[in-house]
Amino acid sequence: MKTVTVELGARRYPILIEAGLLAHAAEHIGPLVRGRTVAIVTDENVRAHLATVQASLAGAGIPSEALVLPPGEATKSWATLQQVCDWLLRLGVERGDHVVALGGGVIGDLVGFACAILKRGCGFIQVPTTLLAQVDSSVGGKTAINTAAGKNLIGAFHQPALVLIDPDVLDTLAPREVRAGYAEVVKYGLIDDADFFDWCEANGHALLAGDAAARVEAISHAVAAKARIVAADEHETNGIRALLNLGHTFGHALEAEAGFDGTLIHGEGVAAGIALAFRYSVARGLCPPADVERVAAHFRVAGLPDGLAAAGIAASGARLVEHMRHDKKMAAGTLPFLLARGIGQTYLDRSVDLADVERFLDREPR
Known part of the structure; x- marks a missing residue:
């Protein structure tokens, strides 16, 4: 496993890179979730990887719930942001919880922004499943949605607590x-x-x-x-x-x-x-x-x-x-x-x- 650390003082966080990492994601997610139900937001294109992550969590005795959204840039919208926030609130997500963003840059940006504003900020974990998200958008804390006026115009800086990168998932990409x-x-x-x-x-x-x-x-x-x-x-x-x-x-x-x-x-x-x-x-x-x-x-x-x-x-x-x-x-x-x-x-x-x-x-x- 390769580890890269984003050095931000008390908010420093690791980026873990390893082939097959999703199959034992619970080892790294578990210490952050306090035994509570893990909320996972993903999209239709990532269902196979969702099953892998949920199986890992279940094997460690960690319950999880998933919200599966449509893929594509249109998902980074006001309407979907509201949908995600409402779902997280119904699950009872607390400030100390960590939501898992499982997907490409669209999911990472959308979920990161939802976590930035939910209860004035809760934690989240990036699990990027595209090469673009793995090398860029999952790292650094830029989160946003699109509007009619342009791309990423509504957002916030909100750093993840952890980034898990599994290069093997790229084999499933077009x-x-x-x-x-x-x-x-x-x-x-x-x-x-x-x-x-x-x-x-x-x-x-x-x-x-x-x-x-x-x-x-x-x-x-x-x-x-x-x-x-x-x-x-x-x-x-x-x-x-x-x-x-x-x-x-x-x-x-x-x-x-x-x-x-x-x-x-x-x-x-x-x-x-x-x-x-x-x-x-x-x-x-x-x-x-x-x-x-x-x-x-x-x-x-x-x-x-x-x-x-x-x-x-x-x-x-x-x-x-x-x-x-x-x-x-x-x-x-x-x-x-x-x-x-x-x-x-x-x-x-x-x-x-x-x-x-x-x-x-x-x-x-x-």
Whole structure:
């Protein structure tokens, strides 16, 4: 088993990574639940993993109840948030209890936010079942739901007490979901670790093909990088944690334009957004064109979109920038962008003119 710790003082918590971990999840969940009934929230796609976790709990004499929700981004809504909170209240969940979020990023974000507001905050445990959730959204305490105005605009910082990552669950994912999660893996190399991007170029095909060692290495490296950044800037106040948003400003605009209907899923939006961020950096004279070609080529080889055309987005620059204006990072009318001086050299730029971004997007192929 690999263990990575998110160092947040008294709120520090471990991330445990091990093949087959779900089958003995009770060993790690048990000490946190005080012998009470464990509430598990999951979705229809994860029923097989739910059975594994509940069997482990039952074997340890720990009762559990499960709420199974529809899959997809539409589940991160006001209506489902109310449904989850009402269900937890009917179960009598207390502040000292820990709710289990078993699923991908949608479930983790939704359940984490419900736990942040239920009785002014109760505990929760992340058990991510997608690659994207394992390397990114399950770690760091960002929780949220979507609204008509945009993605993740209503939420809170609320750290889990424990993260359990079982790489074996990735064998049950559709290849598209694995590819989408891989975009977030690559992101860590592009932020500040060019050597890890080299590793991705050499080993990404093995990871996507199901190589167990490559998956453990990628997950461990990614969560260690995120844990380090979160510990340095938990609430994204000094600019360090903002680096994790590489590609997301562009990507969220693409997702919003696609309507969160599954035609463009989050990791695909991130991949296209990262490629756009690098190309915009070239347009501003910041980044060598050769680095952009490496990034775009790697995404293409991985089966991920590398721009507007590949993402199926035909909207104008003005329309995409309008989506960006709803970004939660807007401050005094200014939107910070993650730009790059090269691979592994991402930085936060607070001087970007959205009119310039609009002109750049209008020049992009569709």
